[in-house]
Amino acid sequence: MQTQDEKQEEIDQEAVEESEEFLTFRLGQEEYAVSIMRVKEIRAWEPVTRVPHAKPWECGLINVRGAIVPIIDLRKRIGLADLTYTKHTVVIMFGLENAGRERVQGAVVDALTDVARLLPSQVQPSPQLNRGRQVHFAQGVVEHEGRMIVMLDLLKALDAG
Amino acid sequence: MSVDLSRFHGVFFEESYEAVNTIETGFLDIDVDNVDPEEINTIFRAAHSIKGGSATFGFTQVAEFTHVMENLLDQIREGKRGLNQDIVDVLLGSVDGLRAMLASAKSNEQLDQEEFAAFIGPLDALLDSNDGPKPTPTVSVTAAETDPSGVTPEVSEDEAAANGETPVGWRIVFTPHKEMMQRGNDPLRLIRELAELGPCEVESDASLIPEWEHFEPLNSYISWTIRLNKYAPRTSIEEIFSWVEDECDLAIVPVLPEVSAPEAAASNDAAAESVMRGQQNVATPVPAGRTEAENSSPAEASPSPAEKVTKAKPKASSAPAESQSIRVDLLKVDSLINMVGELVITQSMLNMLSEDEDLQGNERLQQGLLQLHRQTRALQEGVMQIRMLPISFCFNRFPRMVRDLSRQLSKDIELVMSGENTEVDKTVIEKITDPLVHLVRNSVDHGIETLDERRAAGKSENGTVYLRAYHQVGNIIIEVEDDGKGMDPDALTAKAKRKGLITEDAILTDAQALDLVFLPGFSTKEEASDLSGRGVGMDVVKRNVQALGGSIVLESELGQGTRFTIRLPLTLAIMDGQLVAIEDEVYVVPLVSIIESLQPYQDMVNKVVGLQETIKLRGQYLPVLRLAEALQAPGADYQKPLTEGIVVVVEHENRRFGLFVDDLLSQQQIVIKTLDDNYRPVPGVSGATILGDGRVALILDVGGLAQLQNQADMNYADAG
Numbered sequence: 001m002q003t004q005d006e007k008q009e010e011i012d013q014e015a016v017e018e019s020e021e022f023l024t025f026r027l028g029q030e031e032y033a034v035s036i037m038r039v040k041e042i043r044a045w046e047p048v049t050r051v052p053h054a055k056p057w058e059c060g061l062i063n064v065r066g067a068i069v070p071i072i073d074l075r076k077r078i079g080l081a082d083l084t085y086t087k088h089t090v091v092i093m094f095g096l097e098n099a100g101r102e103r104v105q106g107a108v109v110d111a112l113t114d115v116a117r118l119l120p121s122q123v124q125p126s127p128q129l130n131r132g133r134q135v136h137f138a139q140g141v142v143e144h145e146g147r148m149i150v151m152l153d154l155l156k157a158l159d160a161g
Numbered sequence: 162m163s164v165d166l167s168r169f170h171g172v173f174f175e176e177s178y179e180a181v182n183t184i185e186t187g188f189l190d191i192d193v194d195n196v197d198p199e200e201i202n203t204i205f206r207a208a209h210s211i212k213g214g215s216a217t218f219g220f221t222q223v224a225e226f227t228h229v230m231e232n233l234l235d236q237i238r239e240g241k242r243g244l245n246q247d248i249v250d251v252l253l254g255s256v257d258g259l260r261a262m263l264a265s266a267k268s269n270e271q272l273d274q275e276e277f278a279a280f281i282g283p284l285d286a287l288l289d290s291n292d293g294p295k296p297t298p299t300v301s302v303t304a305a306e307t308d309p310s311g312v313t314p315e316v317s318e319d320e321a322a323a324n325g326e327t328p329v330g331w332r333i334v335f336t337p338h339k340e341m342m343q344r345g346n347d348p349l350r351l352i353r354e355l356a357e358l359g360p361c362e363v364e365s366d367a368s369l370i371p372e373w374e375h376f377e378p379l380n381s382y383i384s385w386t387i388r389l390n391k392y393a394p395r396t397s398i399e400e401i402f403s404w405v406e407d408e409c410d411l412a413i414v415p416v417l418p419e420v421s422a423p424e425a426a427a428s429n430d431a432a433a434e435s436v437m438r439g440q441q442n443v444a445t446p447v448p449a450g451r452t453e454a455e456n457s458s459p460a461e462a463s464p465s466p467a468e469k470v471t472k473a474k475p476k477a478s479s480a481p482a483e484s485q486s487i488r489v490d491l492l493k494v495d496s497l498i499n500m501v502g503e504l505v506i507t508q509s510m511l512n513m514l515s516e517d518e519d520l521q522g523n524e525r526l527q528q529g530l531l532q533l534h535r536q537t538r539a540l541q542e543g544v545m546q547i548r549m550l551p552i553s554f555c556f557n558r559f560p561r562m563v564r565d566l567s568r569q570l571s572k573d574i575e576l577v578m579s580g581e582n583t584e585v586d587k588t589v590i591e592k593i594t595d596p597l598v599h600l601v602r603n604s605v606d607h608g609i610e611t612l613d614e615r616r617a618a619g620k621s622e623n624g625t626v627y628l629r630a631y632h633q634v635g636n637i638i639i640e641v642e643d644d645g646k647g648m649d650p651d652a653l654t655a656k657a658k659r660k661g662l663i664t665e666d667a668i669l670t671d672a673q674a675l676d677l678v679f680l681p682g683f684s685t686k687e688e689a690s691d692l693s694g695r696g697v698g699m700d701v702v703k704r705n706v707q708a709l710g711g712s713i714v715l716e717s718e719l720g721q722g723t724r725f726t727i728r729l730p731l732t733l734a735i736m737d738g739q740l741v742a743i744e745d746e747v748y749v750v751p752l753v754s755i756i757e758s759l760q761p762y763q764d765m766v767n768k769v770v771g772l773q774e775t776i777k778l779r780g781q782y783l784p785v786l787r788l789a790e791a792l793q794a795p796g797a798d799y800q801k802p803l804t805e806g807i808v809v810v811v812e813h814e815n816r817r818f819g820l821f822v823d824d825l826l827s828q829q830q831i832v833i834k835t836l837d838d839n840y841r842p843v844p845g846v847s848g849a850t851i852l853g854d855g856r857v858a859l860i861l862d863v864g865g866l867a868q869l870q871n872q873a874d875m876n877y878a879d880a881g
Contacts, residue, residue, distance in 0.1 A: 047856070049746075049856060049857040050746065051840075052792040052843065052859075053793065053844060061836075061849060062857060063851045063856065065503070066502060066506065066834075068835075068838070069839050069840075070840040103838070103839050104839050105839060
């Protein structure tokens with residue numbers, strides 16, 4: 001809940017009505033963002049149950065309050081090198097609407113960085129990087145407080161599209 | 162107004178569908194040669210309640226249709242119209258019509274006029290075909306609401322008091338006048354005619370026979386009290402005596418169903434009262450002639466509308482009390498089941514924690530946990546029970562289906578069902594219905610021979626299809642059996658070869674040959690018929706059964722018949738599982754598939770052509786599947802000698818094979834979770850569960866593993 005003052009402050013800022021909140025996190029050297037509306041919760045990394053014949057970036061299944069939820073490794077998904085999980089490793093649980101019902105999936109990221117208000121209108125097409133793989137999962141880039149943030153194409157990354 | 166009522170629509174439709182089922186079952190059970198009036202009454206009440214509801218909710222088509230049905234039924238009930246198979250057919254057809262109308266009413270639509278006419282036409286035709294008695298001048302409910310002129314309330318109340326119950330028979334006191342026989346009327350003939358209406362108990366009173374010297378052989382001295390133990394319309398009794406009404410004293414008194422004394426007294430009082438008021442009353446003995454005269458008097462509206470109301474009302478209000486049930490949204494039940502599932506997991510987690518050495522000494526804690534264990538299980542079982550329904554929900558459709566099909570095919574087939582009350586999970590019932598329809602249809606169409614074939618084979622002309630359900634150790638077994646021509650394993654094998662489904666040189670056991678029917682693209686009948694299948698059937702049946710975690714087995718004796726046995730888990734939500742370990746991973750093997758587990762000796766282990774490992778168990782070679790390899794367990798030794806682990810012997814569709822695991826862990830009841838909700842199906846895995854420590858364990862699908870194994874073998878063979 002926001003206080004009255006904070007709200008007033010925000011309204012003072014320009015173009016605040018159009019901005020949306022994004023959760024930003026780090027994968028390797030880069031910062032990524034996803035709409036916070038898609039995020040259900042953040043969990044610490046916990047051991048998963050491996051699934052036979054799974055894709056390489058699929059870690060396995062965990063129990064989230066009785067539901068069986070698959071976890072993927074976003075680093076591996078976008079083609080970055082393996083990283084040993086530490087106590088800072090977090091799992092973002094996403095809720096994706098699919099055919100009228102919500103599917104829950106988790107994704108392991110290196111670390112959370114911020115919750116940022118970004119303007120969708122400021123998103124620019126991804127610069128042509130040589131690492132084509134990353135571009136594949138990028139909807140575009142946006143500049144925020146002097147940093148470049150990649151807007152992640154979540155549906156593609158989670159194979160939910 | 163409809164806005165206010167619309168929230169009752171759900172209940173109306175549920176009740177109406179129930180009533181439609183009642184009507185259908187009623188007609189199917191009816192014996193046209195010996196109609197039980199109570200059966201007709203039951204059907205009538207059901208039709209009436211649909212009519213009442215649909216008129217209230219403004220579903221005019223349904224109301225109009227049931228009104229016509231009701232008229233027809235009323236005539237049958239009153240004995241104004243006989244019942245024959247054709248009429249039953251028309252009425253059964255009208256059941257379909259009702260369903261169609263209800264379905265369209267449900268989506269706030271109406272059947273178009275043509276469709277409606279197609280359904281109502283035969284009924285109208287039947288009604289019109291009767292030139293004798295006019296259709297009862299009832300007023301349709303819709304009209305009655307606005308214009309209740311048809312029946313005055315007073316009459317209906319009186320009728321209600323006197324006719325609160327349908328008579329179950331009549332007591333007739335028949336005292337011929339002395340001269341009756343002289344006029345050529347034989348009292349015995351009358352009694353014989355009466356006996357044709359139903360079983361009669363006849364008592365004669367011979368006390369008036371005079372001394373021999375005064376005896377006149379041509380006079381009748383004897384009087385009779387006849388108890389007709391079956392409902393028949395009063396008019397039909399009066400008709401019998403119509404020739405002698407002036408030559409005898411006749412009293413016809415209805416025998417009411419057993420009612421408690423006060424009620425009986427009350428109705429007698431009411432009867433007496435209405436007599437005093439000078440109104441005609443059927444419950445009191447009155448001279449036959451008078452009754453008849455009044456019955457035919459045009460001033461008296463037909464009593465049927467009043468009767469309908471009085472008969473339907475008490476039933477409707479007492480029905481909920483009898484069944485003692487409530488309707489609950491399935492979602493509520495399911496969320497309850499889910500919560501209990503969570504509770505079970507928490508409980509097993511506590512159990513595991515209590516095994517900690519520090520807590521072992523705390524006896525009261527241990528006792529409490531034990532109690533919690535028992536109570537959670539009891540709670541779980543109780544909650545699961547809510548979802549259980551008798552399988553009759555599925556079986557109910559078959560009498561009609563078999564009847565229709567056998568008439569269509571000109572076969573004489575009887576359906577014998579047993580175990581309709583066997584309870585099984587609602588989901589199982591929903592998903593098994595289509596496969597069963599297919600199997601029963603197959604039995605009727607392909608299984609049972611034509612009349613000529615049966616005669617030629619020296620069999621009785623009427624074929625029988627059996628449909629049975631019963632429980633067997635945590636499973637429900639459903640059998641579909643017929644005494645038809647059976648299947649020829651050689652013919653099946655030959656056909657499969659012709660179709661290229663198996664290789665030319667394949668040698669199959671009889672059981673394997675029968676199994677061919679389940680192959681995609683295999684149809685046992687050379688030419689597809691309207692009724693069943695172009696060969697897309699049996700493999701789909703099998704897939705559906707397997708999707709429910711069940712199995713299907715076909716047995717057949719050439720010339721004797723065929724039997725399909727379907728084995729299904731009672732519920733899809735819980736099962737008994739055997740936990741097995743592969744390295745540090747835990748998997749669940751369904752206990753129902755496990756035959757035995759053993760650690761093989763060296764001399765049991767064999768390798769066929771360096772490819773398929775087998776163990777020899779009591780003279781039988783069983784292929785062994787290394788689970789570590791099949792499940793790609795990381796870090797596992799795929800070459801580990803079989804003697805160093807455990808072989809779990811499992812059975813799938815009559816085939817046995819071994820699963821090689823590192824160790825056996827505990828056996829426990831597990832809550833089955835699907836992977837599809839958030840993930841996707843995994844080959845060889847039927848679902849997942851949550852273990853006591855909160856971790857996820859995969860449930861192995863034995864049938865799927867067998868297939869994986871087969872594919873692996875084939876790939877190997879191809880590569881070789």
